[in-house]
Structure formats: structure tokens, C-alpha cells
Amino acid sequence: MIRLSSPISNHDINNLKSGDKVLITGTIYTARDQAHIRLLNEKNLPFPIEGSIIYYVGPTPKKEGFAIGASGPTSSYRMDEMAVPLMEKGLKIMIGKGDRSEEFRHEMMKNNAVYLIATGGAGALLSSRIKSSKLIAYEDLGAEAIYQLEVEDFPCFVAYDVHGHNLFKDRL
Amino acid sequence: MRFIDPSIITEAIKDSVIKINYELDDSLISLIQKAKKKERSNIASSILDDIIENSEIAKEGNVPLCQDTGVVVVFAEVGFDVHIDGNIYDAINEGVRQGYSEGYLRKSMVNHPFERVNTKDNTPAMIHLSYVKGDKLTLKIASKGGGSENMSTVKMLTPAAGIDGVKKLVLDTVFQAGGKPCPPIIVGIGLGGNFEKSAIIAKESLLRPLGDKSDDPIIARLEDELYDEINKLGVGPMGVGGDTTCLAVKINYLPMHIASLPVAINIQCHSARHIEVIL
Numbered sequence: 419m420i421r422l423s424s425p426i427s428n429h430d431i432n433n434l435k436s437g438d439k440v441l442i443t444g445t446i447y448t449a450r451d452q453a454h455i456r457l458l459n460e461k462n463l464p465f466p467i468e469g470s471i472i473y474y475v476g477p478t479p480k481k482e483g484f485a486i487g488a489s490g491p492t493s494s495y496r497m498d499e500m501a502v503p504l505m506e507k508g509l510k511i512m513i514g515k516g517d518r519s520e521e522f523r524h525e526m527m528k529n530n531a532v533y534l535i536a537t538g539g540a541g542a543l544l545s546s547r548i549k550s551s552k553l554i555a556y557e558d559l560g561a562e563a564i565y566q567l568e569v570e571d572f573p574c575f576v577a578y579d580v581h582g583h584n585l586f587k588d589r590l
Numbered sequence: 591m592r593f594i595d596p597s598i599i600t601e602a603i604k605d606s607v608i609k610i611n612y613e614l615d616d617s618l619i620s621l622i623q624k625a626k627k628k629e630r631s632n633i634a635s636s637i638l639d640d641i642i643e644n645s646e647i648a649k650e651g652n653v654p655l656c657q658d659t660g661v662v663v664v665f666a667e668v669g670f671d672v673h674i675d676g677n678i679y680d681a682i683n684e685g686v687r688q689g690y691s692e693g694y695l696r697k698s699m700v701n702h703p704f705e706r707v708n709t710k711d712n713t714p715a716m717i718h719l720s721y722v723k724g725d726k727l728t729l730k731i732a733s734k735g736g737g738s739e740n741m742s743t744v745k746m747l748t749p750a751a752g753i754d755g756v757k758k759l760v761l762d763t764v765f766q767a768g769g770k771p772c773p774p775i776i777v778g779i780g781l782g783g784n785f786e787k788s789a790i791i792a793k794e795s796l797l798r799p800l801g802d803k804s805d806d807p808i809i810a811r812l813e814d815e816l817y818d819e820i821n822k823l824g825v826g827p828m829g830v831g832g833d834t835t836c837l838a839v840k841i842n843y844l845p846m847h848i849a850s851l852p853v854a855i856n857i858q859c860h861s862a863r864h865i866e867v868i869l
Binding site: 437480540541542 | 633636637640641643644645647648651652653654655656657658659694695696697698706708710737740768769770772828829830831859860861
């Protein structure tokens, strides 16, 4: 079990190995399909990208008294190409679910970033580790807007590490 | 002739979509618990624990099971002796509208393939009507997520492809999908009919009770064999490897053209949210 706090350093990244269980505490940002399309056209990104963590999620609406609605990961492969320019700007960790392309994995290693997975369909469990959420960009996108989340012991597994290991392929 | 007021349909749809998005069926949870006992991989086992714990948090903490609360699919079986006093499509969509708002469920429908503007109330539902004997209205209701739907497929095989051809297509589809459809999955298969009917009966097969088997002995055997062979693929929960890739295989079939063997494979994630209501 490895504990990580944001922002993420190159040293943190080098320490992670495919299959490791990771608990994240600190700030993470939500972004999925539509938010990525917009981020690629921004001169100034709406959050500090250096050492940042992006979580591919579109939560359910927040109820009174809750920090956020159900918040499990969405499939990551749809963001493969769009993630590359963000990693070049300093994005260090992406959290989602499922396998991604080999092209993405090589770009990720080149940029010294890692890909983590959270348990898909565990939206209620994962939301209990999110302590606050704040809308920071693209309100019109609704569930696809960018939120800044403060998380505590947010549970993930390392899927792709910088040493060339791939949890999905190594299983076979 | 029995008259049913559309408001009763609306109410049933509203209550059902809220209930299924907060509460997993006991039969599903017990299948996951059974799978966990046989699971040899530690990561896989820990993911199965997460899924069970998630269902408890959702039910007790009043949080939806998954952030993808899905597209609503309704199979409405209308008795010949039933008269619905109004528009059944409007009644169902109104139930979706009310349920997704009052239940704090995510609205995931967009209007157009390229404009992609959210319809803001999760309508329209995908509605399949049929007429059956009797004076009842049966509603089979599902909230179907996008991740598993995206891994589904329809293929027109040749009759000579036979059982082996069907098996190969199913195994390839499940293997290629890997972790994307949120395994452990339930695999719904439609054999026969034609191009579009195969897909509809594949979806309908996913709404069968988890423990049942096909009435046809050849099809029932194929369900059993595919269940075993899929679980030997090693995909595992969320694709991380393991013994638990599928929880059930369901196959529905129809007669078909002499030249065709249509095969539709509809993948259901582990959060199988559906219910049957008889009015």
C-alpha cells in the first residue's frame, strides 16, 4: 500500500509499480470527454497542471449535505489522444477504468506519468472518500464540467507504470 | 377490457428507476459473493469486496450505486385485454423525467450524434412494446450504462459457422472488451431473428432472472459452456486478471432466414440494474 499526496513529483511516479494499491490524499480534478475537448483549446488552463491528477468521472447530482454524488471512474480509452498534450504540460496521474492504447502508454512513459484505475461501478464507495467538490470550469457541461475535489485515502491500483508494466497484459 | 391510467405507469417507472439505482438485487450480490470464494487473485478479490461494500454504502447511505445511472430501457408487454387511457410513450418518459430528478440520478442522454446537447431529463427512454395474452401490463425496466453498452456487438454469421462460430465471436468480444465494460459482466446473447431483432432479444435476455436457464436444452447447454469458457479467459474483475470475468450468460433466440445466423452480444456491467413490475 502506497500513500500519495498531491501535487505529484517525479520521485512519486518512479516509485509506483503496476499492481500497487495506492491511497491518494489531496487535490484532484475531474475531466472527461467534453472537458478534454475544451482544455485542448485553452491558452490558460483552469487549474495548475504541473504535478496534477485528473480523474475521469461524471458524478450524479449532489444531494443536500453530501460533498458530491456517486463518483466512480469512466472508461479512460476515450481520452487517450487528448491526454497527451496535458501530460506534456505536466499532468502526472490519470485515474479511470479499463485498458488504453499502446500509443497512449508509450506517450505516458515518455512524459513520466502513470495511469491508475479505481473500481468501476463503485460510485457510492468512492464518493465517500471525497471530502469536498468545487466547480471550477465549464458549468454548462453539467456532469462533464471540471470540479476540484479534495480527497482522503482515495483507493486506486497502478495499471501502467513508467517501468513498462501493464496490469491488464501482465495478467495473461 | 381493463383500463389503466397513464399516471399509474408514470408512477411505476419513477419508483423503479430510483429503486434500481440505489439497491442491487440480492441474487446478484450472492453471485458476486460466490465468485469471490473461488477467486484466486488478490487484486481481483479486493475489487469484488469493493463491489459488495459499494452496494451496502449505496443502500444505507442513499447514494446511487454508480455515477452512470444509464439510459432507461423499457420492455412493455401489453395484454390484449388492456386499454391504456392515453399515450404509453409519454407516460413512460414522464416517469423517467420525475425519477431522474427526484432520485438525484445523472442525466446521460444527448440530443444528436454531433451536437450532443444534454436533454436534461434523461429522456427519451428506449421503449419496446409487445402485445401478449391477458389483461395485465408488464414493465421490464433497466438503467443501462454506457461503458458496457459500448462493448456490445452485432454480427451476421453464416449458418455453417454454427455453435463454434457463435462461441468464438462471444469469447473474442469479451476478451477484446477487457476491463472496459466493468467485469464481472453478464453476457446477453440474441441468436436469430434478423439484424435488428437479434439485438433486441439480446437486450431482453439481460432482463431474465439471474438464476434461470433457457427452456431449450441446446441453448441452455451453450449458456453453461460459455459461462465456463468466459471465466477461463482470465480477464477478471475490471480487467486486472482473475477467475471472475462473468456472472451469468443469457441467450434468447428466434427463427431466422435460411441464409443467416445473426448474433448480437449485449454486455451488462456488474451493476445490473433492472426490475419487473406487473400492473
